[in-house]
Amino acid sequence: MVIDYVKISVKAGDGGDGAVSFRREKYIAAGGPDGGDGGKGGDVYFKVDSNTSTLLDFKYKKKFKAEDGKRGEGSRKIGKSGQNLYISVPKGTIIKDVDKNVIVADLSEDGQEFLIAKGGKGGRGNAQFATPTRQVPNFAEQGKKGAEKNLELELKMLADVGLVGFPNVGKSTLISIVSSAKPKIANYHFTTLDPSLGVVRPKTGEPFVMADIPGIIEGASDGVGLGIRFLKHVERTRLLLHVLDAAGTEGRNPVDDFNKINKELKSYSKILADKEQIVVANKMDVANDKKLIEEIEDMCKKNNLKLFKISAATREGIDDLIEYIAQKLKDIPKEDIVEVDEMYGVEDEIVDQEWNIEVQTRKDGKYYIVYGAPIERLMSKVNIFDVESRQYMQKILNQIGVMDKLREMGIKPGDFIEIEEYQLEYSE
Numbered sequence: 132m133v134i135d136y137v138k139i140s141v142k143a144g145d146g147g148d149g150a151v152s153f154r155r156e157k158y159i160a161a162g163g164p165d166g167g168d169g170g171k172g173g174d175v176y177f178k179v180d181s182n183t184s185t186l187l188d189f190k191y192k193k194k195f196k197a198e199d200g201k202r203g204e205g206s207r208k209i210g211k212s213g214q215n216l217y218i219s220v221p222k223g224t225i226i227k228d229v230d231k232n233v234i235v236a237d238l239s240e241d242g243q244e245f246l247i248a249k250g251g252k253g254g255r256g257n258a259q260f261a262t263p264t265r266q267v268p269n270f271a272e273q274g275k276k277g278a279e280k281n282l283e284l285e286l287k288m289l290a291d292v293g294l295v296g297f298p299n300v301g302k303s304t305l306i307s308i309v310s311s312a313k314p315k316i317a318n319y320h321f322t323t324l325d326p327s328l329g330v331v332r333p334k335t336g337e338p339f340v341m342a343d344i345p346g347i348i349e350g351a352s353d354g355v356g357l358g359i360r361f362l363k364h365v366e367r368t369r370l371l372l373h374v375l376d377a378a379g380t381e382g383r384n385p386v387d388d389f390n391k392i393n394k395e396l397k398s399y400s401k402i403l404a405d406k407e408q409i410v411v412a413n414k415m416d417v418a419n420d421k422k423l424i425e426e427i428e429d430m431c432k433k434n435n436l437k438l439f440k441i442s443a444a445t446r447e448g449i450d451d452l453i454e455y456i457a458q459k460l461k462d463i464p465k466e467d468i469v470e471v472d473e474m475y476g477v478e479d480e481i482v483d484q485e486w487n488i489e490v491q492t493r494k495d496g497k498y499y500i501v502y503g504a505p506i507e508r509l510m511s512k513v514n515i516f517d518v519e520s521r522q523y524m525q526k527i528l529n530q531i532g533v534m535d536k537l538r539e540m541g542i543k544p545g546d547f548i549e550i551e552e553y554q555l556e557y558s559e
């Protein structure tokens with residue numbers, strides 16, 4: 132069974148609470164505060180596992196949680212940090228944040244890791260709050276909550292060549308004889324209910340991966356039949372083999388089939404519509420209607436498409452087809468077609484980091500210079516000349532307390548905020 136779409140929730144560990152503790156020592160008020168800080172909560176990561184090929188494990192487990200940080204102790208002992216949680220996923224997994232409706236990760240490389248939820252920071256113990264005027268702090272800070280995320284995981288197969296066409300045109304038979312894939316083959320619709328991958332090794336050229344995509348029918352882009360469940364698997368292929376039943380054994384016209392399938396590909400995605408196709412007229416061993424063959428040939432000439440006439444059952448024309456594909460793939464680069472939200476996670480990365488504000492008075496006005504690791508991280512992701520990007524920057528500066536601090540320091544309209552190499556005029 133291939134499971135290629137699941138919904139799950141993840142939660143990073145909560146930070147441990149700081150401790151309230153006092154040591155016993157002569158001449159020290161109340162013995163002196165010595166409560167330690169709480170430990171940081173564990174982070175949640177996704178990691179590509181080459182031994183995993185489906186999302187089946189997620190069918191039975193939907194919730195994942197990293198370990199919480201431990202509470203601080205006396206003698207300034209810091210609580211133990213929670214253990215990070217690593218969730219194994221197959222290569223080709225796309226991760227989407229459901230609540231924000233954005234794609235956050237495209238895990239397409241062996242061993243690739245992605246931090247999805249950051250653990251909460253441990254609370255400070257009472258030793259951190261001792262001052263000359265507050266020598267006996269009888270309180271500590273609670274640990275911060277770990278991030279929680281509702282996610283969709285979607286598996287898109289990584290194949291070089293995708294077989295498309297109506298059900299029962301011979302795609303499963305073709306992939307079974309050119310690779311080690313062993314799909315279920317029978318003479319009825321939707322024999323293939325799960326996509327199959329097979330490695331094809333041509334006599335010349337590099338090996339390539341071929342995907343047998345379950346039969347696509349008219350209306351698939353609107354959810355008819357197996358619907359868009361399998362259309363998404365075609366997106367990452369570099370080349371499409373459009374398999375037609377040249378014998379018309381199902382009573383359909385192969386040219387009509389070709390047009391209907393391409394209409395569905397175009398309706399689903401412009402990326403699919405623009406992919407290069409090779410037309411494969413299959414079942415030539417039983418194709419007795421010469422008119423159908425001529426219609427296929429005319430259609431290919433009209434659309435400037437390469438045509439191969441084969442019989443998967445007898446292996447007629449198979450070798451020439453495979454060698455042509457191998458040569459063709461040399462000129463078609465692999466592309467990353469998934470648009471990942473590059474700003475995602477910036478809040479989690481910078482919210483607990485230290486930043487500062489320096490004030491300078493110059494001839495042309497008063498400048499508030501904001502600097503520190505979180506500011507550098509934020510500005511590395513911001514296009515200051517884009518309105519939406521600046522709005523996002525404003526949101527994060529508000530979130531981490533920069534704007535509140537500026538107002539506390541007395542910033543007035545007309546003063547300048549200097550962030551990295553950019554200068555912004557403050558207005559209310």
